[in-house]
Amino acid sequence: MAGEIGRKTEHWGSRFGFIMASVGSAVGLGNFWRFPYTAGENGGGAFILFYIICVLLIGMPLLMAEYAMGRKSGMSAIEGIQSLARAESRSQNWGIAGWVGSLTSFFILSFYMVISTWLMAFLIQSFGGFEGMDASSSGQNFVDTIGQGEHPMRSRWYMLGLLALFLIANIIVVGRGVKGGIEKVATVLMPAFFIMLLVVVGFSIANGDTAKAVSFIFEPKWEDVGFKTFLAALGQAFFSLSIGVGLMITYGAYLEPDTNIPRSSGLIVASDTLVALIAGFAIFPIVFSAGLDPSSGPSLFFISMPVAFGSIPGGAIMAPVFFGLALFAAFTSSISLMEVAVSWLEERQGVTRLGASIGVGYVLFMIGAAYVFSLDYLDFMDFMTEGLLLPLGGLLASYFAGWVLSREMLTSELGEGTIMNAWRFLIRWFVPPFIFLILVFGFMDKIQ
Ligand code: PHE
Numbered sequence: 001m002a003g004e005i006g007r008k009t010e011h012w013g014s015r016f017g018f019i020m021a022s023v024g025s026a027v028g029l030g031n032f033w034r035f036p037y038t039a040g041e042n043g044g045g046a047f048i049l050f051y052i053i054c055v056l057l058i059g060m061p062l063l064m065a066e067y068a069m070g071r072k073s074g075m076s077a078i079e080g081i082q083s084l085a086r087a088e089s090r091s092q093n094w095g096i097a098g099w100v101g102s103l104t105s106f107f108i109l110s111f112y113m114v115i116s117t118w119l120m121a122f123l124i125q126s127f128g129g130f131e132g133m134d135a136s137s138s139g140q141n142f143v144d145t146i147g148q149g150e151h152p153m154r155s156r157w158y159m160l161g162l163l164a165l166f167l168i169a170n171i172i173v174v175g176r177g178v179k180g181g182i183e184k185v186a187t188v189l190m191p192a193f194f195i196m197l198l199v200v201v202g203f204s205i206a207n208g209d210t211a212k213a214v215s216f217i218f219e220p221k222w223e224d225v226g227f228k229t230f231l232a233a234l235g236q237a238f239f240s241l242s243i244g245v246g247l248m249i250t251y252g253a254y255l256e257p258d259t260n261i262p263r264s265s266g267l268i269v270a271s272d273t274l275v276a277l278i279a280g281f282a283i284f285p286i287v288f289s290a291g292l293d294p295s296s297g298p299s300l301f302f303i304s305m306p307v308a309f310g311s312i313p314g315g316a317i318m319a320p321v322f323f324g325l326a327l328f329a330a331f332t333s334s335i336s337l338m339e340v341a342v343s344w345l346e347e348r349q350g351v352t353r354l355g356a357s358i359g360v361g362y363v364l365f366m367i368g369a370a371y372v373f374s375l376d377y378l379d380f381m382d383f384m385t386e387g388l389l390l391p392l393g394g395l396l397a398s399y400f401a402g403w404v405l406s407r408e409m410l411t412s413e414l415g416e417g418t419i420m421n422a423w424r425f426l427i428r429w430f431v432p433p434f435i436f437l438i439l440v441f442g443f444m445d446k447i448q
Helices: 015-026 029-041 045-073 077-087 092-126 135-145 156-175 178-207 210-218 227-241 247-253 261-289 297-311 315-346 353-371 375-404 407-414 418-447
Strands: none
Touching: 015 178, 015 247, 015 261, 015 315, 029 045, 029 092, 029 210, 029 227, 029 261, 029 297, 029 315, 045 077, 045 210, 045 227, 045 247, 045 261, 045 375, 045 407, 045 418, 077 092, 077 247, 077 315, 077 375, 092 135, 092 156, 092 247, 092 297, 092 315, 092 353, 092 375, 135 297, 156 178, 156 315, 156 353, 178 261, 178 315, 210 261, 227 261, 227 375, 227 418, 247 315, 261 297, 261 407, 297 315, 297 375, 315 353, 375 418, 407 418
16 A cells, blocks of 8 residues: 555645645634633743743744655655655654644544634624623523523534534635645635734723733743643643644645745744734733633633623624634634645545545534533543643654654755754754653643
């Protein structure tokens, strides 16, 4: 079977399109749902410091490695890693590294799609405004909306309908291909996302308690710091940059030979980090000014935000913009997650891209149907993926790129000279040991 799989023939339409698709993948719920409260809860400014270290010294080299391995092999993550191992006469078992990543991306998508479905429901609700909602009615509204209500638009069947719609949209986009589907959608939605984000941040800063937001997100709280803070920062960095799941290997496979990988990676990392740093300002100023707690996870987005929008003048107009931008960001990430499985399936003989997308979408729908309102599944998956699988996938991929592949293998992708030297040093001597240490000690600290 090995010999049958060829290089991908499709390419990104332009460098801008590739960057938008990558930024679209990176910027998502991780940036303005997960990042702000994870920072607030894990030591504020201290967490942000670790986060930036993780992004620069681990995330950036790994992102470059993934693109380079993808372009060199021209294949999806699993097949790509195997073919590179073959070219170096190394064990085919390295395909495991691709498997861990690809399965993780599937797990992530299995909860990502559910949150996206909630976003759709709240976007629709937001047009009616959230006026007069208090914490308890908003809490009830959330529970009803995610599938436990009797109302036709707050029931399990309604959520399943929205989930089906969301997956069909994913299937259509991914089924159309990388250039005609993913890239096109990202090139429209990402610029719209940035503009909407600036509008909401401006509104929130102008009308909310910005000083309190600044101190919640940025003020260092060293007493909260432990190994688990490092693990939280590392997991968050991987999740936010979409690395450690084989996805950027897959995106790299569609790269034109003349696209500069280090430069593009720098741009992508910078945009993602910038969005994470400012995203909290769309949320916390108005949450604080409404006198609410900076609660985390689903309750922040779906319980506190409606109350905040409902209590502030102009909130009725801003709420749809807010839920709309969140949905745009989530959608451009979910199509990228779906691409991991689709691009792998498509490499099999007789499987078309559309067929593969429909198959993946169908399986996802079945999983979704089973737990569309289970918050426990969400928490469990979040813990498993960020706390364990993502760092593990990153550890395997970085070890593979640094120690299994020879230097010559990737010079065609990353060039020679200072950048190559720095990259190679980090990916060999810094990235794998660092991830390993954080994973072991962080995990122990966390489950204590
Ligand atoms: N990076 C996305 C976010 O921040 C999530 C994601 C993770 C997407 C892994 C693809 C792969 O929301």
